[in-house]
Amino acid sequence: MKKILFTFLFALLGVAFLATEEVQAQVGNKYYYKKTTPRRGPHNHKWVWTKRRQYVSVGLNVNAMNYFGDIVPKPSFWSTDLRFTRPNIGIFVEKKFRPQFSARLGLNWGRLLSYDVETADPADSHDFFRYIRNAHFRNDIFELNTTFRWDLMSSERLNKEFYQRPKQFVPYVLGGLAVFYHAPKAKAPETKIGGGSPDWGAGEWTDLQPLGTEGQGREYINFSGDTVNLHNKYSKVQVAFPVGFGIRKKLSNRIDIAFEFSYRFLLTDYLDDVSRNYLNLGVFGDDELAKAFHDRSLEGDRYATLEEMAGNGELYSLLNRYSYTGIDGQQYNTFDGFGSDPYIDPSIRGNQKDNDVYMLTGFHLIYIIPPHGVRCPVRFK
Structure with missing residues (x-):
């Protein structure tokens, strides 16, 4: 018993x-x-998911930076001039919360650059208008971003300790929110609108936003006697929405490498300081520098150059020069349609219907910080 x-x-x-x-x-x-x-x-x-499997990683990214806006080869969403590809570098910290889900906080710096006389085809019936426009810009972008990554692999294969990550390539998609600071610049014109030596540093990179080169922040009285208030100056701090995809590969227990491409969709059309229409130059009053930046089509001896190009067949057509009286009573010269009086709607300087976009393409080097040190899995103890 x-x-x-x-x-x-x-x-x-x-x-x-x-x-x-x-x-x-x-x-x-x-x-x-x-x-x-x-x-x-x-x-x-x-295997089951626990908080002990969450880990933090830090990384460095080196990217190529391009943009789509008003100073590109074609008015197509995918159009960009690869000759003006510029570097973008950044650092980030990332945390893995679930087998397929991670969140990242990053800080990037990069530069955008483009020139009408380089990107526009002067012999094309559409592009030659932009060639005559003669605009250019440079813009340094400082970006703080938060993005969320979703790995396109089953959670069973991803449900591992950091040192047991899959050896296969892991594709992923990402999206998030970013805030960036920008300040478009351009080289100061070498002549005034009416001719003569300027009283500014010709050829020096000049901050464009304070000038309001499309009349931002100004008001004027038109020929009908009505007061017209133009739109406000754009902010140098803007919001972007990163969307992209990538592929990641394990190099060692603590190191991954990833290749990633992402678009930054913006709420502004002023990365290049070009968006709206040409204005009657009298709107700018005695601000000669703003006038010179607003309409660069006849800068210096450019008309003679364009005339020669048209004669050689290098320029699709040469627009007629036009002289008009500004609302300030002064005489101005430009091309037909470039803000001249006969046009009810001033000719287009930029396309305000499409906001600008910038793109990042590059490699990420990722170092994983073990949360509790490297431990042998329980089944081998």
Whole structure:
């Protein structure tokens, strides 16, 4: 009888022990796995996600930076001039919250650049207008971004400790929110609108936003006697929405490398300081520098150059020069349609219907910080 009783008590203790171990695995968060069906071998277990598997990584990204806006080869969303590709570098910290989901906080710097006389085809019936416009810009972008990554691989294959990441390439998509600071600049014209030597540093890179080169922040009285208030100056701090995709590869227990492409969709059309229409130059009053930046089509001896190009067939057509009286009473010269009086709607300087975009393409080097040190999985203990 005692033998039967002891056997029964040992059986109860065994069941209690197994039950306790099961609870610890699921609730106590002490172990990395829980038992499934009665044990039949040393590897009869199922991996489960726990907070201990979350980890933080830091990284460096080196990118090529391009933009789509008003100073590009074609009015197509994918159009950009690769000759003006510029570097973009950044640092970031990233945390893996779930097997497929991670969040990243990053800081980037990069430069955008483009020239009408380089990107526009002067012999094309559409592009030659932009060639005559003669605009250019340079813009340094300082960006703080938060992006979220979703790995396109099953959670079972990704549900690993940091040192057990899949060896295969892991594709992913990303999206998020960014805030950036920008200040478009251009080289100061070498002549005034009416001719003569300027009283500014010709050829120096000049901040365009304070000038309001499209009349921002100004008001004037038109020929009908009505007061016209132009739109406000754009902000140098803007919002962007990163959207993209990438592919990541494990190099070692603590190092990954990734290749990534992303668009930054913007709420501004002024990365290049070009967006709206030409204005009657009298709007700018005595601000000669703003006038010179607004209409650069006849800058210096450019008309003679364009005339020669038209004669050689290099320019699709040469627009007629036009002289008009500005609302300030002064005489101005420009091309037909470039803000001249006969046009009810001034000719287009930029396309305000499409906001600008910039793109990042490059490599990310990622170092994983182990949360609890490198530990041997429980099944090998």
